[in-house]
Amino acid sequence: MKASRTLPGLALSTALVLMALGSLVGCQSLDDFEKQIKSAGEPLIGSFLPSSGPVGGTVTVRGFNFGTDKGEVVFMNKDGLSVPAPISAWNDEFVTLSVPELGIATGDVPVTLRTAAGKVTSLTAQFTLTRS
Incomplete structure (x- = not known):
């Protein structure tokens, strides 16, 4: 390789x-x-740009096989519930979103992406929530 x-x-x-x-x-x-x-054809989250940020911050999710139609990106809150992120742009390799309110001040947060076709990332990615 x-x-x-x-x-x-x-x-x-x-x-x-x-x-x-x-x-x-x-x-x-x-x-x-x-x-x-x-x-x-399975979606894969590769990285977050930036890799950390506050609630309301803009983040670009990079990866593969997201599809061209808008799906959903969810962050897990402190109670383990899925919180959808507001999405401003979506394409097959990039999604731009705002970090939703999660009820925690800081820490690593699991993130999952679901395509419009219903495919879900098999590996949950971690985003680091910071104070604003």
Whole structure:
């Protein structure tokens, strides 16, 4: 596998884990692995830009297979309930949203994406909530 680049839109740690998984399924390069991810059709959250922020802050979720029709991104609140985020832009690899009110001051928050077709990210991503 090439080590000179990472998969677009993915945090380095996520890309490294996925590269290791890719080698287990016979991918010979990052390009090959990226094609395999995209062809699988399952949504995958790769990173948040920024990776942390306050309630009301604007965040871009980057990844693959989100679809072109708007779905839903939910943050888990302190009681484990899903809180949908207001979405301002959506495409197959990027979603721009505002962090919803979660009832906690700071900490890591699980985030899940559901496409308009009903597919859900199989790996829950973590966003870090900060004070404003």
